[in-house]
Amino acid sequence: MLVGPLFLFILFTFFIPIGDMLFRSVENSIVTDILPRSTKLLADWDSTTNELPSEAVFAAMVADIKEGRKARTITRVGQRLNYEAPGMSSLFRSSARKTKRMKEGPYKPALIKAHKRWGKVETWKVIKQFIPKYTAGYFLAAVDAKQELNGDIVRLGDEKRIYIDLFWRTLRLSLIITALTLILGFPIAYLMAILPTKSSNLLLIFVLLPFWTSLLVRTTAWIALLQQQGVINELLVFVGLVGTDNRPQMIHNEFGAIVAMTHILLPFMVLPLFSVMKTIPKSYVRAAVSLGAHPWAAFWKVYFPGTIPGIGAGAILVFILAIGYYITPELVGGTTGTFISNRIAHHISSSLNWGLAAALGVILLGIVVALYLLYDKIVGIDNMKLG
Amino acid sequence: MAENARQAGASSDSAGPSEALVRFAEVQKSYDGISLVVKNLNLSIADGEFLTMLGPSGSGKTTCLMMLAGFETATHGHIYLDGVPINNVPPHKRDIGMVFQNYALFPHMTVAENLAFPLKVRKMGAAKVEERVNRALDMVQLGTFGGRRPGQLSGGQQQRVAVARALVFDPKLVLMDEPLGALDKQLREQMQYEIKHIHERLGITVVYVTHDQSEALTMSNRIAVFNDGIIQQLAPPSDLYERPDNSFVAQFIGENNKLTGKVTEVNVNACGVTLDSGEQVKALPVKINGVNSPTMLSLRPERVLLNPNESECDTTVLGTVEELIYLGDHIRTRMSVCGRDDFIVKVPNATERSELQPGNAVQIGWKLEDCRALDLPATD
Numbered sequence A: 001m002l003v004g005p006l007f008l009f010i011l012f013t014f015f016i017p018i019g020d021m022l023f024r025s026v027e028n029s030i031v032t033d034i035l036p037r038s039t040k041l042l043a044d045w046d047s048t049t050n051e052l053p054s055e056a057v058f059a060a061m062v063a064d065i066k067e068g069r070k071a072r073t074i075t076r077v078g079q080r081l082n083y084e085a086p087g088m089s090s091l092f093r094s095s096a097r098k099t100k101r102m103k104e105g106p107y108k109p110a111l112i113k114a115h116k117r118w119g120k121v122e123t124w125k126v127i128k129q130f131i132p133k134y135t136a137g138y139f140l141a142a143v144d145a146k147q148e149l150n151g152d153i154v155r156l157g158d159e160k161r162i163y164i165d166l167f168w169r170t171l172r173l174s175l176i177i178t179a180l181t182l183i184l185g186f187p188i189a190y191l192m193a194i195l196p197t198k199s200s201n202l203l204l205i206f207v208l209l210p211f212w213t214s215l216l217v218r219t220t221a222w223i224a225l226l227q228q229q230g231v232i233n234e235l236l237v238f239v240g241l242v243g244t245d246n247r248p249q250m251i252h253n254e255f256g257a258i259v260a261m262t263h264i265l266l267p268f269m270v271l272p273l274f275s276v277m278k279t280i281p282k283s284y285v286r287a288a289v290s291l292g293a294h295p296w297a298a299f300w301k302v303y304f305p306g307t308i309p310g311i312g313a314g315a316i317l318v319f320i321l322a323i324g325y326y327i328t329p330e331l332v333g334g335t336t337g338t339f340i341s342n343r344i345a346h347h348i349s350s351s352l353n354w355g356l357a358a359a360l361g362v363i364l365l366g367i368v369v370a371l372y373l374l375y376d377k378i379v380g381i382d383n384m385k386l387g
Numbered sequence B: 001m002a003e004n005a006r007q008a009g010a011s012s013d014s015a016g017p018s019e020a021l022v023r024f025a026e027v028q029k030s031y032d033g034i035s036l037v038v039k040n041l042n043l044s045i046a047d048g049e050f051l052t053m054l055g056p057s058g059s060g061k062t063t064c065l066m067m068l069a070g071f072e073t074a075t076h077g078h079i080y081l082d083g084v085p086i087n088n089v090p091p092h093k094r095d096i097g098m099v100f101q102n103y104a105l106f107p108h109m110t111v112a113e114n115l116a117f118p119l120k121v122r123k124m125g126a127a128k129v130e131e132r133v134n135r136a137l138d139m140v141q142l143g144t145f146g147g148r149r150p151g152q153l154s155g156g157q158q159q160r161v162a163v164a165r166a167l168v169f170d171p172k173l174v175l176m177d178e179p180l181g182a183l184d185k186q187l188r189e190q191m192q193y194e195i196k197h198i199h200e201r202l203g204i205t206v207v208y209v210t211h212d213q214s215e216a217l218t219m220s221n222r223i224a225v226f227n228d229g230i231i232q233q234l235a236p237p238s239d240l241y242e243r244p245d246n247s248f249v250a251q252f253i254g255e256n257n258k259l260t261g262k263v264t265e266v267n268v269n270a271c272g273v274t275l276d277s278g279e280q281v282k283a284l285p286v287k288i289n290g291v292n293s294p295t296m297l298s299l300r301p302e303r304v305l306l307n308p309n310e311s312e313c314d315t316t317v318l319g320t321v322e323e324l325i326y327l328g329d330h331i332r333t334r335m336s337v338c339g340r341d342d343f344i345v346k347v348p349n350a351t352e353r354s355e356l357q358p359g360n361a362v363q364i365g366w367k368l369e370d371c372r373a374l375d376l377p378a379t380d
Ligand SMILES: Nc1ncnc2c1ncn2[C@@H]1O[C@H](COP(=O)(O)OP(=O)(O)OP(=O)(O)O)[C@@H](O)[C@H]1O
Pocket: B031, B032, B037, B055, B056, B057, B058, B059, B060, B061, B062, B063, B064, B211
């Protein structure tokens, strides 16, 4: 009973949004909702004959557009169809104005006169494609593919592909960041585990300090450090390592994103590592050494295996956080250091293509779940220790 | 004093420099640079000996063991192994087996892999490793447990694996730091015998640390009683119990009746002491500072006789029975004697002792050599 509120909270903040996202990524009822009459008739139209639909369909379309204009929903159809076929948005906008004067039939020549695209079979094919209530179109777009009017699924041309590359980049950068936090975090956690409590507490505070600073402040601090007139570049120039005219670009690119995110995610690696290392008795390494193992071998064969649950927990935590990170790549990533989440945000807030954003989000979620299952299979999730 | 010197001579005879496997020479240790945790330790351990370091918590036993194993460095002095100074030999090259209090079995390896570990780091061939591992498992009666993880074993079984692992690479010297501390009483006693038998069978040298005196008494060839970083006495178990050198050992090992007083006269084999309550008694001078010095007399409860014949005893006094505790084979009797009411007499449960009733006055006595005149305990 006591978990009831928590259950409701999780339901409302977690499962319902995710469910909504899953739904939006395939949902496709906008065209049939706004153009009910014409889509109904269009369903029976045989698009393979390359003949325009019948007069009845044109009449229904005019009626739909008139009604859509009154309800101010017609531009939304145009917007939606525009994702698939450029020009549809303006087609509906200009036709909407002209249908006002179409009082009686025949509507077919009238509509074609209003906009010549109505006389093209392709226009109707696009609309017919949108009759099913659910579509894989967003997902296809999210993996740089699209469904041709004849039903074939094809990859986009090279110059139009963005998402697959972006997914790969997100995975690659997340992996690099995870590896870097591990390389940097392992010695810190080890030091914290072997130092006397007093010094290790001090170290812990240094590790946690970034947590107490605003993420924005930390990210902008990196801009101040890494920009071309920034601290590090000035130092390099001062020391004479680089000339003042060819200062390296270290921010607003991949490098900057990696550096800043490694710094920000480091505590998520250090803390699980530390909490696992703390529980490994000193006597293990001593025992190994007394049995004749060189201290390095003792560390590698006895201490290190004990830290694997911590490495697993830290790595999975950092990786999952990195893969969905938004603010830092947005601020310091430039064009080469943006992540897939920046693209998702773009579709949600700028291009308003929520379906595509949802499809990208679902793919991201799928990748995380797949990795989690993979981890569970290899290491075993029971072995994971977060603290 | 005389006896003290004799014993020191005896121990260096039996573990002279020629056959001493381990020798601590004027070893000191300080962790903080201010206080000495081990003060001027001189100790020779003979080849094949079972030597136990016994002492209260914080007396420096583990520190000595760690210096021998190489995990701590001596602040001053030298440690010799087989006549060679090992201060600069790193721990992994010392070839000393070690059993830790928490066993320190590697949890991610099976029992067999744990046992194979010291052999593999010595680059031994696979066939030989397997043979040795099986032999070691048989030695501790765990032949079928090789495939298990340490976490799947009981405490006693883990303990045996730890012993087997410390022995599997045939070290001449094995160190054990309170290896039985985590086991229950019955298992502890069983393991004491097993370790003892393994020691006898293999002829290895064992340095054993415990703060359980009965464990020390049953297992050891010699016991070094530690207090405050100093060896208080180094002797075989029977000597330690029957002939304690000083008041600390007398009180630390076994049960002890103490009477305090002042020395009035000193001869070679006897001294006269006036107790704080006024009685005059005779005692064996062991550690006293001459006439007029304060002393503590030590008397084992089972050496006090009830209603003795004059000829049996050198000293007789009158005591009052305070309390009787029936223990089957003997009766523990608490009495008021010479102004102290914590005087214990162990009466064998042989004959009817009708006069042993609370409140009765009883004559008690003891032989001169059973009453040892020692120094005053430091804090009491
Ligand atoms: N690593 C260390 N740093 C500082 N002081 C230490 C360290 N190890 C031990 N000491 C101190 O040295 C003294 C002796 O410790 P040691 O561990 O040798 O005692 P012990 O005889 O083994 O006691 P126990 O029976 O409790 O194990 C203690 O006062 C302890 O506080």
